[in-house]
Amino acid sequence: MLTKPSWRAAFPGLADISGQVSAQLDRTARSVQLKRGAQIFGPGKPAENLFLLVSGTVRVQQVSEGGREIVLYRVHSGESCVLTTACLLAFEDYTAEGIAETDIEAILIPRDDFDALMAISKAFRAFVFEAYSKRITDLFLVIEEIAFKRMDIRLAQKLLDLKDAEHTLHLTHQQLAVELGTAREVISRQLKEFERRGWLSLSRGAIELHDMPAMQRLARTF
Amino acid sequence: MLTKPSWRAAFPGLADISGQVSAQLDRTARSVQLKRGAQIFGPGKPAENLFLLVSGTVRVQQVSEGGREIVLYRVHSGESCVLTTACLLAFEDYTAEGIAETDIEAILIPRDDFDALMAISKAFRAFVFEAYSKRITDLFLVIEEIAFKRMDIRLAQKLLDLKDAEHTLHLTHQQLAVELGTAREVISRQLKEFERRGWLSLSRGAIELHDMPAMQRLARTF
DNA sequence: CAGACGTGTGTGACAAACTCACAGACCCGC
DNA sequence: GCGGGTCTGTGAGTTTGTCACACACGTCTG
Numbered sequence: 001m002l003t004k005p006s007w008r009a010a011f012p013g014l015a016d017i018s019g020q021v022s023a024q025l026d027r028t029a030r031s032v033q034l035k036r037g038a039q040i041f042g043p044g045k046p047a048e049n050l051f052l053l054v055s056g057t058v059r060v061q062q063v064s065e066g067g068r069e070i071v072l073y074r075v076h077s078g079e080s081c082v083l084t085t086a087c088l089l090a091f092e093d094y095t096a097e098g099i100a101e102t103d104i105e106a107i108l109i110p111r112d113d114f115d116a117l118m119a120i121s122k123a124f125r126a127f128v129f130e131a132y133s134k135r136i137t138d139l140f141l142v143i144e145e146i147a148f149k150r151m152d153i154r155l156a157q158k159l160l161d162l163k164d165a166e167h168t169l170h171l172t173h174q175q176l177a178v179e180l181g182t183a184r185e186v187i188s189r190q191l192k193e194f195e196r197r198g199w200l201s202l203s204r205g206a207i208e209l210h211d212m213p214a215m216q217r218l219a220r221t222f
Numbered sequence: 223m224l225t226k227p228s229w230r231a232a233f234p235g236l237a238d239i240s241g242q243v244s245a246q247l248d249r250t251a252r253s254v255q256l257k258r259g260a261q262i263f264g265p266g267k268p269a270e271n272l273f274l275l276v277s278g279t280v281r282v283q284q285v286s287e288g289g290r291e292i293v294l295y296r297v298h299s300g301e302s303c304v305l306t307t308a309c310l311l312a313f314e315d316y317t318a319e320g321i322a323e324t325d326i327e328a329i330l331i332p333r334d335d336f337d338a339l340m341a342i343s344k345a346f347r348a349f350v351f352e353a354y355s356k357r358i359t360d361l362f363l364v365i366e367e368i369a370f371k372r373m374d375i376r377l378a379q380k381l382l383d384l385k386d387a388e389h390t391l392h393l394t395h396q397q398l399a400v401e402l403g404t405a406r407e408v409i410s411r412q413l414k415e416f417e418r419r420g421w422l423s424l425s426r427g428a429i430e431l432h433d434m435p436a437m438q439r440l441a442r443t444f
Numbered sequence: 445c446a447g448a449c450g451t452g453t454g455t456g457a458c459a460a461a462c463t464c465a466c467a468g469a470c471c472c473g474c
Numbered sequence: 475g476c477g478g479g480t481c482t483g484t485g486a487g488t489t490t491g492t493c494a495c496a497c498a499c500g501t502c503t504g
Contacts, residue, residue: 062362064370065444072365083358089348090355095362119341126311132354133312136305139361140284140317143294146368147403148286151461172481181369183462188482204470204481222287373490394452405491410453426452426499446504453498460491469482474475 007031007054007107010078013130016123024120028113034100040081042097047084049108053077056104061178062096070146070181072096073138082135085128088114146181150221154180155190157219159200159209167209229253229276229329232300235352238345246342250335256322262303264319269306271330275299278326283400284318292368292403294318295360304357307350310336368403372443376402377412379441381422381431389431 007029008014017025031054034040040058041047058075060083075081075098087094088111109117117124145154158179162169169176173191177184191207194200199211209215229251230236239247253276256262262280263269280297282305297303297320309316310333331339339346367376380401384391391398395413399406413429416422421433431437 062366064366066370068370070365070369072362082354086351086355086358089351092352092355092359094355094359095366115344115347118347119344122337122341125337125340129308129311130314132304133308133314136308136358136361137314137316139358139365140294143292143361143365143368143403144284144286144317146365147292148288148290174481181365184482185463185484186461189461189484192483202482396452406453407455407492408490411455411490414454424453447502448504449500449502451499451501454496456494458492460489462489463487465485467483467485469480471480472478474477 007052007105010054011052011127012078013127014123016126017121021117021121021124024113025109025117025124028109030108030110032106032108034104034106036100036103038100038104040098040100040106041084041094043093043095046091046093047087047111049084049110050088050114051081051084052107052109053079053081054105054107056100056102058104059099059101060096061099068181069178071179072142073135074101079134080128080131082132085114085131151180151182151186152190152193153218153221155187156194156215159207160212160215160219163209167212169207169209170205171207172205229274229327232276233274233349234300235349236345238348239343243339243343243346246335247331247339247346250331252330252332254328254330256326256328258322258325260322260326262320262322262328263306263316265315265317268313268315269309269333271306271332272310272336273303273306274329274331275301275303276327276329278322278324280326281321281323282318283321290403291400293401294364295357296323301356302350302353304354307336307353373402373404373408374412374415375440375443377409378416378437381429382434382437382441385431389434391429391431392427393429394427 014025040051043063053075055077057077058081059071060073060075060081061069061071063069081098083094083096083098086092118128155176158176159169162171162179164170173187174184177187180187191200191202194215195202197211197214199214200207200209236247252271262273265285275297277299279299280303281293282295282297282303283291283293285291303320305316305318305320308314340350377398380398381391384393384401386392395409396406399409402409413422413424416437417424419433419436421436422429422431
């Protein structure tokens with residue numbers, strides 16, 4: 001028996017797959033690399049492959065007619081992209097787009113092979129449904145937050161969420177506005193207020209967090 | 223060969239299923255009736271069955287901690303409920319609830335039988351993925367509307383959407399507020415404004431539409 | 445029938461968020 | 475050092491959300 005290709009290590013959800021199914025998966029899988037910023041899918045591009053992200057992250061966002069945008073969720077390594085999966089077999093057009101947030105490496109499985117895997121492997125079915133389940137609950141959360149949560153709370157959460165190891169974010173106010181589906185000015189003003197409180201310091205294109213406990217307290221506010 | 227049970231007629235998506243698969247579907251399906259207002263699923267209730275709605279409609283809504291609610295989508299006859307399907311195999315907890323909006327009749331398929339059907343029938347897989355696809359695009363639309371659309375436009379759309387054959391809605395302002403995920407006062411004021419313009423007339427628990435072209439014009443506003 | 449109660453609706457005052465318009469500030473290349 | 479693009483700050487006006495409370499309507503009950 002051959003050894004598994006290395007990409008399989010990134011998918012704990014596919015660990016249970018073995019034998020003939022494993023061989024089929026390996027045989028049909030095709031690897032691709034994409035550069036940061038590449039559009040992976042978007043309106044009008046029919047999905048032809050199941051997309052399994054081996055490394056990097058993909059940002060999925062909705063673009064409205066008015067040109068405004070909102071981030072729906074992120075796909076991390078070891079996850080697949082429901083959106084494309086859904087449209088894979090249903091042929092329905094989606095209205096969201098997926099952008100490579102970093103250089104990425106992914107595995108593509110053509111629709112017919114995907115369908116075959118669904119048929120023959122219980123473990124693969126479980127993997128797919130788990131991915132769906134996660135995304136759907138993510139979307140519910142997004143809806144709840146947009147509809148009911150105050151902007152300052154959502155912003156504090158987002159800042160804590162996106163900060164890097166140095167407690168810093170290299171994002172413009174506009175990018176943060178897209179994350180939260182709001183206007184740039186709202187973000188600017190709110191950040192200014194946080195700065196006034198000494199929670200963070202602002203500079204062009206970067207935000208450095210100082211008082212994270214305070215922000216966590218706000219983020220937990222009901 | 224036996225004749226199909228009548229419920230199958232309600233599901234065009236299952237028309238292609240035949241032979242052994244059809245027999246299995248009929249054997250494992252269990253029919254239930256529920257009264258208007260019954261909670262079909264909700265937080266903390268693990269999903270044990272695929273839910274196929276034969277007649278009536280089910281309203282799926284998200285309830286937030288603060289007690290506020292928003293309608294996510296409706297399941298109509300001939301459709302299945304993704305939410306439960308998703309959690310069916312993934313065991314993940316959902317945070318939404320499903321309410322019977324009318325008396326309903328539904329078919330339940332236990333999780334193991336669902337899984338078996340996914341394995342053996344391509345047509346059944348297509349049916350399931352189509353249902354997913356539809357719901358996900360619905361949710362994207364909801365997010366876009368909440369985030370970017372003006373309240374008056376959304377309200378006009380909703381009124382046109384929910385009106386009955388007599389151009390009337392038997393709903394309270396509070397119920398409309400839940401439909402749109404906003405506060406009752408906002409709805410009351412906006413309705414009052416529509417009434418002032420002569421588009422509709424208000425009475426306790428009912429709204430009668432008069433100038434629907436005007437409302438459609440507003441609803442189409444970008 | 446009067447009163448009590450629950451539910452639905454109207455309204456004012458204020459706070460939060462979005463929109464529009466525009467002014468500076470910063471950065472990079474020339 | 476100057477000019478262009480991008481990023482950020484700010485004021486003014488509108489829309490939406492929040493809070494508090496008054497009132498209207500229907501039903502039940504004594």
